[in-house]
Amino acid sequence: MVQFETVSSTTNYWFIRAGNNGGKFFQHFKDNGVVALGHADDVGLDYEDDHQFSDAEKEIIIGSTRNFLSNLGESPSQISNKSNQLNRFLMTMKPNDIVITINDNSMMAGRVLSEAYFSSIGLDLHTLRDDTSNITCEYLLRCNVDWGHSKYRGLIPLELEKAFRFTGSIMQFTAHDQIKALNHWLFPIHFVENEVCCTLRISSQDNLSNNQLTKLSSFLDELELISAYVENSIDNVEDVNINNLLSFINLHKEHYNYALKAQHLFMSPGHQFIQLPGSLIRKYIYGGLLAALLSPEAVAFEGLPQNLQLLSSPEVQLLVQEYREVRNVSILQTSLAVNLSRPSLPHINNEENEDSSGSGWGTIRSDQTAL
Numbered sequence: 001m002v003q004f005e006t007v008s009s010t011t012n013y014w015f016i017r018a019g020n021n022g023g024k025f026f027q028h029f030k031d032n033g034v035v036a037l038g039h040a041d042d043v044g045l046d047y048e049d050d051h052q053f054s055d056a057e058k059e060i061i062i063g064s065t066r067n068f069l070s071n072l073g074e075s076p077s078q079i080s081n082k083s084n085q086l087n088r089f090l091m092t093m094k095p096n097d098i099v100i101t102i103n104d105n106s107m108m109a110g111r112v113l114s115e116a117y118f119s120s121i122g123l124d125l126h127t128l129r130d131d132t133s134n135i136t137c138e139y140l141l142r143c144n145v146d147w148g149h150s151k152y153r154g155l156i157p158l159e160l161e162k163a164f165r166f167t168g169s170i171m172q173f174t175a176h177d178q179i180k181a182l183n184h185w186l187f188p189i190h191f192v193e194n195e196v197c198c199t200l201r202i203s204s205q206d207n208l209s210n211n212q213l214t215k216l217s218s219f220l221d222e223l224e225l226i227s228a229y230v231e232n233s234i235d236n237v238e239d240v241n242i243n244n245l246l247s248f249i250n251l252h253k254e255h256y257n258y259a260l261k262a263q264h265l266f267m268s269p270g271h272q273f274i275q276l277p278g279s280l281i282r283k284y285i286y287g288g289l290l291a292a293l294l295s296p297e298a299v300a301f302e303g304l305p306q307n308l309q310l311l312s313s314p315e316v317q318l319l320v321q322e323y324r325e326v327r328n329v330s331i332l333q334t335s336l337a338v339n340l341s342r343p344s345l346p347h348i349n350n351e352e353n354e355d356s357s358g359s360g361w362g363t364i365r366s367d368q369t370a371l
Contacts, residue, residue, distance in 0.1 A: 033113075111145065
């Protein structure tokens with residue numbers, strides 16, 4: 001199932017540290033479906049478990065923490081820093097925001113499901129993983145989170161790795177380049193304003209030849225032509241066939257106004273981020289065809305607009321499979337081990353279990369769209 005994500009301009013992105021010592025509560029957050037903060041643990045909070053705070057109670061907690069830190073003799077800058085972090089967690093972070101957390105080797109993302117609440121029930125691991133995993137997270141302030149699976153930090157974009165040098169407990173991502181990199185990591189096919197953005201995962205461990213990269217670039221450019229052909233055929237899907245497509249490509253390939261952009265250099269292994277501006281119809285068609293062409297089997301699309309159901313038509317499905325054969329797409333895929341990156345967030349109503357093997361980046365096929 002191919003899913004299209006429209007990124008809301010109102011979504012906020014947060015980095016929350018999972019405790020000290022390299023993120024010692026990383027798996028506690030994952031196993032219990034929460035994110036937690038311990039900044040107010042020593043101010044005498046007295047609420048029932050699962051009590052969701054009112055705005056007035058949040059203000060009281062922040063003020064009490066500020067007074068507690070002042071009585072401890074902390075400097076004004078330290079008090080301000082911790083109070084601001086507490087304010088972000090209690091007042092600013094909202095349901096449907098996206099949170100990122102890390103440990104020394106991995107990172108994971110999740111969707112916030114609740115407002116902040118109180119709980120004194122310790123967070124334990126569901127499965128003991130090593131000799132140090134029997135510690136309990138006692139942080140009292142929590143939000144429920146639907147976490148994706150963890151991914152290896154060594155393959156994340158540089159913009160994000162730089163952000164993780166932040167030494168505090170909670171930070172909002174606001175830089176445009178960071179948010180763009182986050183969206184590429186989170187959603188292999190997503191829409192932002194007037195662009196469709198796609199993330200390709202190159203899994204090859206070998207040095208990439210210029211010839212291989214040229215073939216991949218040519219494939220992505222030609223896919224733009226295929227998208228134009230399919231868009232022009234919306235009202236005449238019965239005329240869609242491989243011969244007409246190849247004629248269209250030969251007629252337009254030299255003079256077509258290509259708009260596809262690549263944002264990152266190729267690496268091995270690594271990622272290629274691509275963006276294509278255009279109409280809503282063009283965005284759906286390009287993203288859908290990319291997913292279909294990189295799958296050896298017919299794919300199903302979720303959430304297509306009514307006027308784009310032709311992407312699921314037998315004519316277009318046959319066109320995709322015949323084009324794969326004519327252009328030897330499978331050989332290109334094998335030489336680079338290239339496919340769409342795997343999503344980093346659970347899809348709504350997605351119940352697929354986590355695969356604990358590998359780097360976590362993975363790839364998606366027609367039956368794999370979830371974490």
